[in-house]
Every structure is written in structure tokens, then in C-alpha cells.
Amino acid sequence: MTINSLFCAECVANLSTGKFALWLTLAIAVSLFSLWKSYHLLKRARLVEDMPTSKIRSASQGYTELIGVATRQGHPQLAPLSSTLCLWWRYTIEKYQRTGRSSRWSTVEKRASSRPFYLQDTTGICRVDPAGGDISTRHRQVWYGNTRRPIGIPKPAQLNNGFFSLNRVISFGSRYRYTEYLIMEGDPLYTLGHFTTDSTGQRTLSADQLAGDILRNWKTDFPALLTKFDHNRDGELDLREWQLVREAALGKAREQQAAVAGAPPDHLLSQPEHSGLPFIVSSAEQTHLSRGFRRGALAYAAGFLLAGTLATWLMTSRLIG
Incomplete structure (x- = not known):
């Protein structure tokens, strides 16, 4: 059965019970997932917009919003693929695969740094534990190669995601695509997570x-x-x-x-203990981040309406037929 057949009432009426149930279940599942995703993104947008920004020195313990810049404490890291000095990294390695007339990029390796980095505002420094965080960065590098692991450092001309690179990959057969996301020293950071001070308890013990x-x-x-x-x-x-x-x-x-x-306070921002609260770390401005969440919520809301309409059409066509 083709997609076009779904909009033919007579075709829907003549579907076998198994195929009809499959398509109806799929439409309902997509509709419910889109509704949940839209609510989830809208909730994030509201949190980003409504949560008051705290200063590190005076922030209350618990779910807190902090804004500052990424700062280096100790030695920086080397990004595994490009050997770039950074404070945090995440990378994806994909392989271009062709099967018959279809082709796609398939992920073969994906990793992220687990080492904490630091956020600084005008009042202090806070350690950020990236585990479980939804992290978006301003530095994104994309380049291509013939081996699973890149050889050498990417050239500036390769750091793009344009049509030229994609066409070159397709024309020369199987290739690998490397994508690297970096947080660099001095990058602006918006964070929303669980804030604690002196989590070891050493200062509060008698x-x-x-x-x-x-x-x-x-x-x-x-x-x-x-x-x-x-x-x-x-x-x-x-x-x-x-x-x-x-x-x-x-x-x-x-x-x-x-x-x-005599030691400075040890502040930590980490994944919230409550699973319903997001842990967000982003190099984007607060307003830009909020708009992105709202656009995503709107797109999933449209998906909910389309999939819901399709499910209603399928049931109506079946009953009338």
C-alpha cells in the first residue's frame, strides 16, 4: 500500500484488518509522540524564559539558572578528532552507505567528554558536570575522509557542511563524515541545572x-x-x-x-535529581535558545495535527466503507 492510497476512502475500506490496524496504530503513535514532544519543548522554552538568573556567589541550592563564560581551570583538553584545544567535546563519525537506489549516512561511532568544565560570572566560578546534559555549542566542525578515523588536522576549507562536500563524497563512493562540537575557553554559556555548594560536606561538618x-x-x-x-x-x-x-x-x-x-567555595552544577527537569548547557543566547525550543514545539504540534487528522480519516473511511 502506498501513501497516496491512504487518502483514497475506497482503498482504506478494502484494506485487510492487519494492514489497517498497522497504519492506524502508526498514525496514532506519531500523533501522541508529537504531542508529547511539543509539550516537552514548550516546557523548556517556558523554563528558559521564566527562570530568574542567579549569581554563583549568592545562588540558592537546587534548580538554578546561571549565565557566564567558559573558563579554564588546569589543563585544557584535546578534541579527539581534530586535536583542537578545548574545554569540552563531542563527536560523531558517520559512513556514507549506498544500498541499491537508496543512500544514507550511518553513525558508526559517537562519544562525548565526561570531564567537567567551568563557568565563570562576575561573582565566582562553578564546576559543570556534563553527564546527562543537553549541550549545544557554537563551535561545530564538519569534514570528510577515507578512513574511519580522520588522518591529520582538518583544513579550514573542509570545515563546512555545504553541497560541494556532500557531492564530492557521493561521487567518489564510500566516505566518512566527521562532526565535532566544542566548548572553547571564553565561550558564553547559558546553564540550567542542579546547583550545589561544597557537595563533599566538609565545610558543614562540625x-x-x-x-x-x-x-x-x-x-x-x-x-x-x-x-x-x-x-x-x-x-x-x-x-x-x-x-x-x-x-x-x-x-x-x-x-x-x-x-x-581558607579554600574558595566549591560550586557544582549537574543533572537535576528530578527526572522531569532538563539539564541545559548552551552557548546560545537565552532568547535565541527559547525561540529554538518554541519553533521545535510548533513543528511537533503541526505533526500532531497532521498525524491526528490522518488517524481520524482512516477510522472514518473504514466505518463509512
Whole structure:
């Protein structure tokens, strides 16, 4: 059955029950998926538009919007395909395949960096954990080659996605297409995710709590404790010696607190704990990002209407026929 036959009431009426059920199920599934996707994108647009922007120094713990620039802390990374210095990367390797009269690009490898990068605003620096994030970048490189992994660094003329490159690939047979997305130092960043400060808990623990952790750790090596605190060498720690152990652990805890107090706050932005909240990292401006989500929502809404209309037409044609 062809697509044109779906708009022929007599053809729909004469369809076998199995084929009719298949087409009807497909139309309903596409309609429901498009409705869900439209709602999902519209919700993202509203979140981006309505969420107030926080400053890193004063941001509340939880779901937070931060805006700043990507900044380097420590050594940058090398993008695996192009060897470009960057803060974060994602790449896709595709192979051009021809089967009979049809041809398509098929993904053969896809990877993304798991190493955190940093966002800086006028009040501080926040570490961004990319795991689970919907990350869009302003730097996108596309080039072509004859091997699964590119050989050498791509030339500037190759960094495009134009018709010339595509036609060249088709005319010379099977080729590979490499696409790389990068976050570079100084790139603007819009982020929306779960914000926490001092997630290790070191700053919020009291000296007694830290001493308890230290003492439990020391007990795992009891022979070392005996060597250091068993002053009467009877092979045991009496009450007085245990008191010395506790005082030593408390002193160590206060040293750790003093060291931590002098360190800058450790801020982290990561994937929200609630699965219904998106984790967004983008180099696009806030208004541009919102418009993109709304355009996508509108396109899926149109798909919902078209697929829903097709499902209604199929059922009506079947009943009348």
C-alpha cells in the first residue's frame, strides 16, 4: 500500500484488518509522540524564559539558572578528532552507505567528554558536570575522509557542511563524515541545572563529626594505633590511651577545618535529581535558545495535527466503507 492510497476512502475500506490496524496504530503513535514532544519543548522554552538568573556567589541550592563564560581551570583538553584545544567535546563519525537506489549516512561511532568544565560570572566560578546534559555549542566542525578515523588536522576549507562536500563524497563512493562540537575557553554559556555548594560536606561538618570520621578511619589500621598510642606496651589501649587517640583525632579535624576554611567555595552544577527537569548547557543566547525550543514545539504540534487528522480519516473511511 502506498501513501497516496491512504487518502483514497475506497482503498482504506478494502484494506485487510492487519494492514489497517498497522497504519492506524502508526498514525496514532506519531500523533501522541508529537504531542508529547511539543509539550516537552514548550516546557523548556517556558523554563528558559521564566527562570530568574542567579549569581554563583549568592545562588540558592537546587534548580538554578546561571549565565557566564567558559573558563579554564588546569589543563585544557584535546578534541579527539581534530586535536583542537578545548574545554569540552563531542563527536560523531558517520559512513556514507549506498544500498541499491537508496543512500544514507550511518553513525558508526559517537562519544562525548565526561570531564567537567567551568563557568565563570562576575561573582565566582562553578564546576559543570556534563553527564546527562543537553549541550549545544557554537563551535561545530564538519569534514570528510577515507578512513574511519580522520588522518591529520582538518583544513579550514573542509570545515563546512555545504553541497560541494556532500557531492564530492557521493561521487567518489564510500566516505566518512566527521562532526565535532566544542566548548572553547571564553565561550558564553547559558546553564540550567542542579546547583550545589561544597557537595563533599566538609565545610558543614562540625569538628566532632570530622573527628569521628578520622577515628573510624584510624581504627581500620589498629596495629598502627597501638604503635603510636600504646604507651605502656601492654598490647591494648586503656581508657587514658583512648582519650589520647580521641584528642589527636579532634586536633586533626580542626586542622582540616582550618585548611578548608581558607579554600574558595566549591560550586557544582549537574543533572537535576528530578527526572522531569532538563539539564541545559548552551552557548546560545537565552532568547535565541527559547525561540529554538518554541519553533521545535510548533513543528511537533503541526505533526500532531497532521498525524491526528490522518488517524481520524482512516477510522472514518473504514466505518463509512
